[in-house]
Amino acid sequence: MNQDARTLTLSEIAERLGARLEGDGERRVSGLATLRDAAPDQVAFLANRAYLKDLTGTRAAAVLLAPDHAQSCPVARLEMDNPYLGYAELSRLFDPLTDRIPAGIHPTAVVADDVCLGADVVIGPQTVIESGVELGDEVVIGPGCVVGADSRIGPGSRLHANVTLCHGVVIGARAILHSGCVIGGDGFGFAHDGARWHKIAQLGGVVLGDDVEVGSCSSIDRGALGDTLIGDDVKIDSQVQIAHNVQIGDHTALAGCVGIAGSTRVGKHCMLGGGVGLSGHLTIADGVQVTGMSLVTNSILEAGVYSSGTGAMDNAQWRRNAVRFKQLDDIARRLARLEKAARRD
Structure with a gap:
């Protein structure tokens, strides 16, 4: 990042993105906006043909786009074959959360004496870190978090405000856990004697791999015996429920309000749309995509796109x-x- 606060030249951006620049490389920009709203000191991007209509009138300093649309661009351009991927990288360059919070423990935090702290750890106000916890280098724990006994958090991970990690949870490197999520709460385990329910103690844990992101108010339950396992680079949206002993493969993405019942195994590179429900004890193959609001009650053993349910229609027709x-x-x-x-x- 340039010494000027949160500004970059177009040449610096092109180098970071691996993009081809056409225009004044010394021009400075200080942010990112849409084609329609961008000011002359901001970069815009075009990744969807639906927004081509806004390209010719943009006031942006430069536009990040694919070479196919370069001739229609009235300003400087940053050309990439995958401009949406470039947008992802560019967004992080201007994200205020990339600024490093000064390391240290807030005086209102409660940290057990035997906690193992890596270098440059941040522990925010009103946070509780219980006995036996290990925090890797540059871990950031936001205000009001609870990290349960014997949990481990890998280097570069960040917990936003009011995240709860229950005891014995393992978080990999560079994880991002958003406010209100609970990792390692008890799974839904009860035995019925014909008259009332008897709780089954949940003796397993939760293991999250590297580069996992968990949205706000999502829950990942601890295993009944073995662990609930979330692979590397798994992306979990807000208000998702993952039950005990579920396993999710690397690079899978779950959109909002997905619910996965206990002991189901989801493969790698899967995508579950918003509101998808998976019954328990199923196997979902690698490369499966399930569209929004679908209910899956049987295993899916081949890659592909799957749907269930009916679309909205006139009520009389639906009846x-x-x-x-x-x-x-x-x-x-x-x-x-x-x-x-x-x-x-």
Whole structure:
């Protein structure tokens, strides 16, 4: 970063992104905005053809775009084959959270005597760090967090305000945990005697790999016996529920309000849309994409895109179709009988 606070030249940006620059490389910019809203000291980007209409009128200092759209750009341009990936990198250059918070322990924090602290650790106000915890180098613990006994947090990880890690949780390097998420709470385990429920102690833990991000108010339950396992580079949106002993493979992404029941295994490079529900004890293969609001009750053993449910429609039409849904089994049986009779004839 240049010595001028949060400003970069276009040449510096091009170098960081590996982009091809056409324009004044010495021009300074101080932020990132949309094509429509960008000021002359900001960079805009074009990654979706739907916004081509805003390109010719942009006031941005430069636009990050694909070479196919370069000739329509009225200002300096940063050309990349994947401008959306470039936008991701560019956004981090101007993110105020990339500024390093001064290392140290706030005087209101409660830190057990045997906690092992790496170099340049930050522990915010009203935070509690229990006995046996290990914090790697440059870990940032925001205000109001609780890190339970014998937990470990890898180097470069960040907990935003009011995150709770229960006992025995392992967090990898460079993780980001957003406010209100709970890692390592008890799984939903009860035995019924015919009259009442009896709690089953949850004796496992939770292990998050490197580069994992967990959204606000999401819950990842500890295992009943073994651990709940979240692989490297898994991205979990807000208000997601992951039950005990679930395993999620590397590079998988879960959008908001996904719910995964206990002991289900999700493969690598999967994408689960918002509101997807997975029943328990299932296996989901690598490379599976499940579209939003789908309910999955059987294992999926081949990569591909899967959907369930019906789209919204006029209520009167939905009511008619709902009646037909109930008739499908009878219709299928009658059809089978007719086909069997036709074969005999």
